[in-house]
Amino acid sequence: MHTVIVTAAIIHKEDKILIAQRNKHAEHGLKWEFPGGKLNFGEDPKVGLQREIQEELDMAIEVGDIFEVVSHRYGERHILLLCYTCRYLGQNPVARDCRDFRWVTPAEMNRYDFTAADVPVVKKLQKLLDKKEACP
């Protein structure tokens, strides 16, 4: 039993956010998530997240502030998911180490089967969007 630290990017392009589909044979295969991955030992989380986005989507990003931290248990495995708000720098993503990716609004996220750990993150994004719509 151990805890794995995972970083994930909330990358905004106008009103859309980039989501990625996990490879078929990976853990939680075919589920949707916020792109990112496991932190290496001793690695700075923001640097680790930039590395993961480069590996997964062949794209450079600027990592900003923490958006949400989720502690989630998948049976005997515990993940601490650090989600950062990130700035899109204009490069088109390439599905290097994921099955697919999409730019979606928070409302559209309901159509995707996200990993269980991501559910509170999706809800938080949707709540923020609703607030924005209520007070333009």
Ligand SMILES: Nc1nc2c([nH]c(=O)n2[C@H]2C[C@H](O)[C@@H](COP(=O)(O)OP(=O)(O)OP(=O)(O)O)O2)c(=O)[nH]1
């Ligand atoms: N990147 C990412 N991982 C997530 C999210 N939600 C969630 O439960 N996870 C889980 C799935 C995996 O168990 C773990 C991340 O592992 P990973 O397989 O993506 O990491 P990695 O790219 O470093 O993988 P590897 O080198 O071990 O192949 O965190 C999320 O939104 N983003």
